[in-house]
Amino acid sequence: MNILQKMLTYLVRGAANKITDKHATEYEAEAQIRRENTLRSLQPKMDLPDEKTEPVAAAAEKTETVTKKAETESPDDIQYEAPTILRPVQFTAEPQKIPAVHLSSSEAVEFGYSFRKSAKSVKITGFHGKAPKQLIIPCSIASLPVEEICSEVFKRAELDEVYIPGTVRKLGSGSFEGCSITKVVFGDGLSSVSDKSFSSCKDLNEVMLPLTLRHIGKSAFSYCYSLKYIGFPKNISQIEEGAFYSAGLESFGVESEKNYISNATAFFMTPMFRNYDIVSTSLPGNELKVLHASYFKPLKITAHKAEFLPYSILGGQLDLTECKQILFSRMAVPRKRDNTYSAKTTLKLPDEYRMYTLPFLPDNTELLDSKGERIDNKQFNIERICYDDDDADDDDFKNVADDNLIYNCIPTHIPQYGLRTERKKIQVSNVWDICENAIDSETIEELKLDYFKPEGRIFTNKCINIRKVSWRNGKDTVTKYLPPAKLMNKYLKIALLNAFSTCSAPHGRSDPPWSPGYKRTVFNREVIDSIFRERKICARDNPYLKRAVPPWSDIDKTFTVSNRFKALVAADVLRSDKMPHEPDTKIYSDFLRNHSGFCYKYFSRISEEFPEYLLALKEIISK
Incomplete structure (x- = not known):
């Protein structure tokens, strides 16, 4: 009986394994068909197997044959074709006249607006009325100009046409997301269309952008399937990733040959990328x-x-x-x-x-x-912009010690995630531009640059151990210090890394980089100041800390900014070189003087490993 049971078990397992192998083969072939269908949707001209008429096994066999043919095909066998080219249409942008609507407070409430007044302006925070087919945003409420439409105010509203006057200076993210609008007209005044402002407006087919527009945010017009054409005014300097993702764009217009349309990721999955072999931003x-x-x-x-x-x-x-x-x-x-x-x-x-x-x-x-x-x-x-240790040539590097590295690089920029090393000290020469998130090393403690022209925050969240960054500023060398990560909350340390990025000058100017009068400079001390001033800080309320906290964690978590943290930060700010655009350091020197007893005891306790803090404190107090 036991022998029969073992034989039966063996036969059943063998049959099950054959069925499993068969299902795996069919699944692989079906997955290949799905991939080919995706390619067919992107390029209808491709010669792909027909899912309805060709069996799965035959399609898989044909795919394998094509793959082997491509692998054995020599470069001489390639037959190059003349491309179909799409160029922009040249147009002349004209200012749009929008009827002026002035409402009193009671009229605005009756119409359905929720708003908040300040001393000089009004911002619309909500809309709860019956949406008219033709919506004209008021120029003023209670004799104060309407300068802002907050996030998601008109989200999924049943609108047909929207007219936004020139008094509006800011659109919140998703302010008209998912609306049924077909036409949007802007008056001159708005400089930026924020993220997802008109995303998923599937019936939107006409957009008249303002002459003052300089920036279009991420996913601003994504999934606007009916938007076949849009004209870009000459002042636009930045179109962000996914701005027109999966929109219905078949063509676009520019005012002049000199334009700043250079981000291909803004137009991914649009018909013009599918219908033409080459899409150019230059005129004929x-x-x-x-x-x-x-x-x-x-x-x-x-x-x-x-x-x-x-x-x-x-x-x-x-x-x-x-x-x-x-x-x-x-x-x-x-x-x-x-x-x-x-x-x-x-x-x-x-x-x-x-x-x-x-x-x-x-x-x-x-x-x-x-x-x-x-x-x-x-x-x-x-x-050569690959700085991985494994890919580096010996001729490019000069090893000062086992944990030190000097890199004399050929290129003039470092790309995203371009510098990855396990060494502690890095010196990079001949670099002019540093892309956002260019430095991606958990071990690096000291970075020395010949020039510092970042395109954004240069450090990723992995660079938690960075202590010293120096670069040339004209004839002088600027050196900045940061506290060690082991003595503080790691998310607060990561937030401080945001200071090594672009910022506006003079200090206190709130204009973004696309605004008029913006002067680009480096090292944003406001990042450090915004954390130092607080006693308790929520990740949701501070954009720099929000970026440091991982997306899967609690965004409402509150962090305590302890006196130990403030003492370390104050000492590092005061012993760093001050740049011309930075504000005064009075808040830091006052803290050390007002808490000199506490700071002396704390710095004495850590002086064996970090003696620089006690020396800095004595020098600051003696002044």
Whole structure:
């Protein structure tokens, strides 16, 4: 009996394993079909197997054959095609006349507005009335100008047309998200369209942007499927990621040849990227500023000058042998760590291109000469911006000690997550621009730069152990100190890292970088001041601390800003070099003097490991 049971068990398990293997094979084939259907939706011209007529097994077999063929295909067999090119339409932006509506407080309440008055202006905080088909935002309420529409005020409202007067200076995020509007007209005055302001307005088909507009936020017009065209005024200097994601854009307009439309990620999944092989931001002529290059077929570009903007090449094959001048922007071919998918890229370059400088190209980029022969990247003067220890060449580095590193780099910028090392001290020379989140090292304690021109906060949240940062400011060297992470809450330390970023000058100016009169400078001391002034601080209320706290944790968590934390920060601020745009340091020196007894005892206790604080305190008190 036991033998029969064992035989039965063996047979059942064998049958189950065969069924499992069969299901796994079918699942793999079905997954391949789903991937091909996604590609078909992006590019209808592709020759893909028909899901309805072709069996799953046959489709999987055909896919495998195509893959093997692509692997064995030589560069000489590639047949390059002339691309279809979309260029912008040139137009002249004109100021829009919007009827002036002035309401008293009682009339505004009766109409359905909730609002908040200050000494000089009014902001609309809510709307609870019956939405009219044609909504004209009032210029004033109670004789005070309406300058702000708060977040989600008109979210999912049943509106048809919206007119926003020039008195409105700020739109809150999601202020008109999901509305049924078909037309939006702005009066001149607004400088920024905030994140998700008109996201998911599926019927929106006409937008008249203000002449004063300089910035369009993330997902501002995403999923506006009916928006086929939009004209960008000449003052626009920044269009952020996903601003028109999956919108219905088939074309766009610009006022002049000189425009700042350079972010391909703002237009991902739009019809113009699917319908045209090349999307250019330059007007008709013999020059191409490539915003998007299709990766579905090999393309031959014959323009006299071709410039590839960031994220414009996500794969595919490009023949550039007839171009006389070729320029690649940073991240024209993105790296895998740039959070953007990039397939294998093949670039066929003219022989004389050796005299030009190529930017960093990721490992999945193949270079060919005019004859189609593969070229080693090292034969070109390629900017090396990969700072991983594993990828570094010995010739690039000078080891001062086992934990020290001096890097004399060839490129003029450091990309996102570009500097990753396990050493404690880093010196980087010949760098002019530093991308946001460029420094990504948990061990680094000291960073020395020749120049400091950041595009945002340079440190990721991993750089919790950074203690000293120095750079050249004209003829002088500026040195900034931060307290050790082991003596404080790690989230407060991460929040302090936000100080190493761009900021406006003079201090106290609240204008964002796209505002008129903005002067770019570095090191934002307001980050440190905003935390130091508080006794208890909530992550939700402080943008710098909010960024430090991980998204899965409690955003309403309150952190105590202890006297120990303040003592360390005050000492580091006072022993750091002060830049011209920074405010005075009176709050820090007053704290140390008013709590000199406490600070002396605390610094004495940690003096064996951190003697610099006790020395700094004695010097400050003696002044």
